[in-house]
Amino acid sequence: MIQTAWDNVAWEDASSDNSGGNIGYAACRPATFLSYVYNRFYTPIYQNNATAGMCIQGESAGGAAGAFALAWYGAGSASGGYIDKLSLMSSPPLSDISQGCYYDNGSYDPPVEVCPPGQLGCNATNNPVDWTQAIQYTNALHGVREWTGDKNCGGPNNTTPAELANWKSMSIVDGNIGTFNYPKTNITAWLCSMVASGGGPMNNSSPEAQLFFQQFANSSQYEGLTINGVINCGNSEEVGPGTPPSNYTKIKFEGQYISLGWQAIEYDMVQDPINSCFSHHSQ
Numbered sequence: 001m002i003q004t005a006w007d008n009v010a011w012e013d014a015s016s017d018n019s020g021g022n023i024g025y026a027a028c029r030p031a032t033f034l035s036y037v038y039n040r041f042y043t044p045i046y047q048n049n050a051t052a053g054m055c056i057q058g059e060s061a062g063g064a065a066g067a068f069a070l071a072w073y074g075a076g077s078a079s080g081g082y083i084d085k086l087s088l089m090s091s092p093p094l095s096d097i098s099q100g101c102y103y104d105n106g107s108y109d110p111p112v113e114v115c116p117p118g119q120l121g122c123n124a125t126n127n128p129v130d131w132t133q134a135i136q137y138t139n140a141l142h143g144v145r146e147w148t149g150d151k152n153c154g155g156p157n158n159t160t161p162a163e164l165a166n167w168k169s170m171s172i173v174d175g176n177i178g179t180f181n182y183p184k185t186n187i188t189a190w191l192c193s194m195v196a197s198g199g200g201p202m203n204n205s206s207p208e209a210q211l212f213f214q215q216f217a218n219s220s221q222y223e224g225l226t227i228n229g230v231i232n233c234g235n236s237e238e239v240g241p242g243t244p245p246s247n248y249t250k251i252k253f254e255g256q257y258i259s260l261g262w263q264a265i266e267y268d269m270v271q272d273p274i275n276s277c278f279s280h281h282s283q
Helices: 028-048 061-071 097-101 141-148 161-169 205-213 261-270
Strands: 055-059 085-089 112-114 131-133 182-192 222-230
Touching: 028 061, 055 061, 055 261, 061 085, 085 261, 097 141, 097 161, 097 205, 112 205, 131 205, 182 205, 182 261, 205 222, 222 261
Parallel strands: 055 085, 085 182, 182 222
Antiparallel strands: 112 131
């Protein structure tokens, strides 16, 4: 077992005493860990197995850690990048924290259309092909307040210009540090486009993810990009028991046709001839 130096706090908390801070700076923790795994474990494996890939799979804020590594810490750069594959499940929800936290007299930033016409990477068999969802934090609100150290995220007091600028500065899409050119990295996203009956309401995870994906305006910015809408999710972020786009349900994987999200996610990660971890190598 590898024990991390921040075991006493969430990786998103830049402090050592649960007082919060800049989430983008805190993301150096998982980015440093991933770099360590790459150098200490992956590189020797790759030297003896040319089909090995350095790949990450993360759900919600876990996927955001991978996105921060790409955008802020050079893990996807043309020179020095080392992430071959990033699989994102209901993620990344920290693309623009300022939009998720914004509050003004009971109003919020407007809803975001996910996979709008012209968005690169959207699976053509998504059903619905696009959807619109509110971007304000709901079930993640408590965590974001703790990580930022600002209890006014989402109200009850009106957002100040200083708060807005501070939240923006620690976002994946911060307008300053973040870069979005990962020519050696294949990215697949699995976003809830519909929650099953009894699974509760949708949340901000898919519109926040859209703010990340809309940074890709040219296919030269990535080795591969696929944005999948999953219906009948178990809850607002539970894509595993949901139904993947129809192109996956026509594929046999481990002796049976894919019918569930987790099967499609596993297939994409380990067996897809174009998108799998073993099809992409940064070295």
